[in-house]
Amino acid sequence: MSAPTTAGAPDRVVIVGASAAGLAAAETLRREGHTGTITLIGDESAAPYDRPPLSKEILSGAWSPDQLPLRTETDLNALGLDARYGSEANGLDAAARTVLLSDGSVVPYDGLIVATGVRPRQLPGIPAHTLRTLDDALALRNRLGPGRTLAVVGAGFLGAEAAAVAASMGTRVILLEPAPVLLAHAVGEDIGRIFSQAHLDHGVDLRTATTVSEVVTGGVRLDDGSLVEADTVLVAIGSRPNTEWLTGSGLPVGDGLNCDMYCSAAGGVYGAGDVARWHNSLFGTSMRIEHRTNAAEQGMAAARNLLGAQRPFAPVPYFWSDQYDMKIRACGYLRGHDEVHITEGSVEERKFTAVYRTGDHLTGVLSVGMPPKSIRPWQRAIAARTPWTLTREAAA
Incomplete structure (x- = not known):
């Protein structure tokens, strides 16, 4: 370990979110010499695991679930965490510096890192599949294969990856996207057309400029009233930051937890990962990034700054995607x-x-x-x- 925790640094640190960001924060605290209590709270019963493979290796069956954990049990035990898996944070009293959990318990803190991530947006109508957790991926995988039809609503990177995997498994795939060109808002129209053509070349029924109004039994209904029939529906229309539990806390919340260039939202409170919107001074703009690499890097930065480093978090965000042979x-x-x-x-x-x-x-x-x-x-x-x-x- 490096030098001991500096004077005035928090003794009790609570990390809400047993995610890639939350785990990176916990490891960084220990690596930087923090010897106090670290409470790691996660709403899933599992220890932190990797999410990008859910729409790729897990969905295709190339990986088994036991390949997902980010660390071994031995590695986690070495961190000396007060792990509260399967517990959801329901509220925050910033004045009293306490986090209220779903089981009614109250966890005090001197320093807090919010890493609660995001959840999938849904559509009106009957519940459809989403793809955020291991259970989501396994449930969807069971619905794929020859003779099946999958309607994917939303052709962002997540929807496009799932469509590619499903098509490679022999599933008939209908990919529905409201924009005229896939991912044009992010990568530009010319490159977006390349991605579109890749799906068409692999037999995907791609329908752009198409808006879904609701999920119904047997498929989805479009805004023109027509029905697109499918055995299974995956909704991949973006996400919402998990900030409802912060209501009434006084913390600045908008599209995520609003943080400054140091990932600080308030005195002793920092944000990290998908839930955090912060000012990236390198680009001179506020951003919220939902990518695995950023989550880990921001978790480390938030932990260091909580301990007193106070260095701006100004990364060059990085992400990757696998679609067919691309x-x-x-x-x-x-x-x-x-x-x-x-x-x-x-x-x-x-x-x-x-x-x-x-x-x-x-x-x-x-x-x-x-x-x-x-x-x-x-x-x-x-x-x-x-x-x-x-x-x-x-x-x-």
């Missing part, structure tokens, strides 16, 4: 971009690197079918706030 990797902040430029490879062959401009600077990069190391120089260039003129010159 390995998609991206970093930076692609949303709201002004220009996209292909620097190498072929869009038609689905092997290329694209860079993104927002204002006068390079702000993002996306690669498809390229070696992982190919985006690393671009990641460094984004971190250095490289002007777009230099980016174009380097790519020429």
